[in-house]
Amino acid sequence: MTTAQRVHPMGSRLAAAGTCALVVVLLGAGVAGGWGPQLRLDDAVSVALYAGDDRSRAVSVLLEVLTAPGYTVARLLVFAPVVVWLVRVGRRRDAVWVTVAVVGVGPLNSGLKELVGRVRPDFPGGGAGYDSLSFPSGHSSGIACLVVTALLLAWPVLSGAGRRWAAVAGLALVVVVGLSRIWLGVHYLSDVVAGWAFGAGWTLLVATIGQRGGERVRWTRA
Secondary structure (H helix, E strand, O other): OEEEEEOOOHHHHHHHHHHHHHHHHHHHHHHHOOOHHHHHHHHHHHHHHOOOOOOOHHHHHHHHHHHHHHOHHHHHHHHHHHHHHHHHOOOHHHHHHHHHHHHHHHHHHHHHHHHHOOOOOOOOOOHHHOOOOOOOOHHHHHHHHHHHHHHHHHHHHOOHHHHHHHHHHHHHHHHHHHHHHHHOOOOOHHHHHHHHHHHHHHHHHHHHHHOOOOOOEEEEEO
16 A cells, blocks of 8 residues: 655755855855965865866867866757757746756856956966956856756656666766866866855755745655
8 A cells, every 4th residue: 555745855955055055155255255274275276186287188188078068058958958848748847947047057157256256276278368257167057057957857757776876977977077177277176166056056946946836746655
């Protein structure tokens, strides 16, 4: 015999989104306020992981491939057909929140950059060659948004093992893209962590609001 139990993920998602927002605020305040320990850690990690101004062409190409999933165009190419499919199968609520999350994360991230005003690492072959600001990392927020969106959409239809593998693969992709920004010398550690937190938190918030009122049911043995 089975009974249906309603699942309400709203509270846990909002709590996670709030935690992510707190991370962004604290790291941003540390950068803007010139908090020594954070800035020294950023500098140390940046110098230790930077691939070097004299890196080979092969290494540069590899790093560009690793960082590519964080580009806005990659995110749009992945989710444009997904949004079309969601509309075609009648899941318009999901289509709306996915569109808002994927399209909105970039402009909001740029707004945070202007608010904090951090310049990029001073490597001639890295951040010094960019005119844009550094905190938070747009690639890191973009890939976090992409992965969290994909997991939220796929989670209800995945098995237990499938969920574990999807979570591990998604986390690995997020970490690699974020680290690639430090290897390329265009972001500090704080930029990357704040980007991850912002992308994930923004997506969870939008998904929670977008799915509000929807009913989710999980079947368990009585």
